[in-house]
Amino acid sequence: MASKKKSSNLAWGITLLLFGFLFLLRQLQIVPPEVGAILFDIKNFPLIAGVIFLFFHPSSSIGIVLLVVGVLFRLSEIIAWTKNFSEFILPVLLIVAGGILIFGKRK
Numbered sequence: 001m002a003s004k005k006k007s008s009n010l011a012w013g014i015t016l017l018l019f020g021f022l023f024l025l026r027q028l029q030i031v032p033p034e035v036g037a038i039l040f041d042i043k044n045f046p047l048i049a050g051v052i053f054l055f056f057h058p059s060s061s062i063g064i065v066l067l068v069v070g071v072l073f074r075l076s077e078i079i080a081w082t083k084n085f086s087e088f089i090l091p092v093l094l095i096v097a098g099g100i101l102i103f104g105k106r107k
Contacts, residue, residue, distance in 0.1 A: 011057035015049050046070035 022039055025031045031039065038044065050066030057063060071078070 008057060011053050011055075011062075014056055015052045018048070018052065019045070043070065043073040046073065 022031070026036055026040060046066045047070030050063045050068075050070055052063075053066055054060055054063030
């Protein structure tokens with residue numbers, strides 16, 4: 001139990017350290033405004049925390065939930081992005097399928 005508690009604290013600690021460090025860089029005006037606009041958008045916080053929790057928390061469910069929340073925050077942008085690239089989906093799928101057939105696991 002102590003090991004699980006310690007691992008849980010590790011994920012929370014890394015998340016808080018990262019956000020604190022990024023906020024300090026912003027307050028010291030080290031981060032350029034263009035980068036700061038992306039980093040400090042509230043919609044990105046669940047995505048960043050979700051990735052950290054996936055790597056450092058013993059239970060991946062918290063990380064998955066945070067990633068889903070982050071994706072839901074960004075859903076309108078994701079839909080707009082996929083509309084722009086929808087004409088490339090079929091060729092990319094064909095290339096991926098061909099790559100899997102050529103380089104896939106052989107018996």
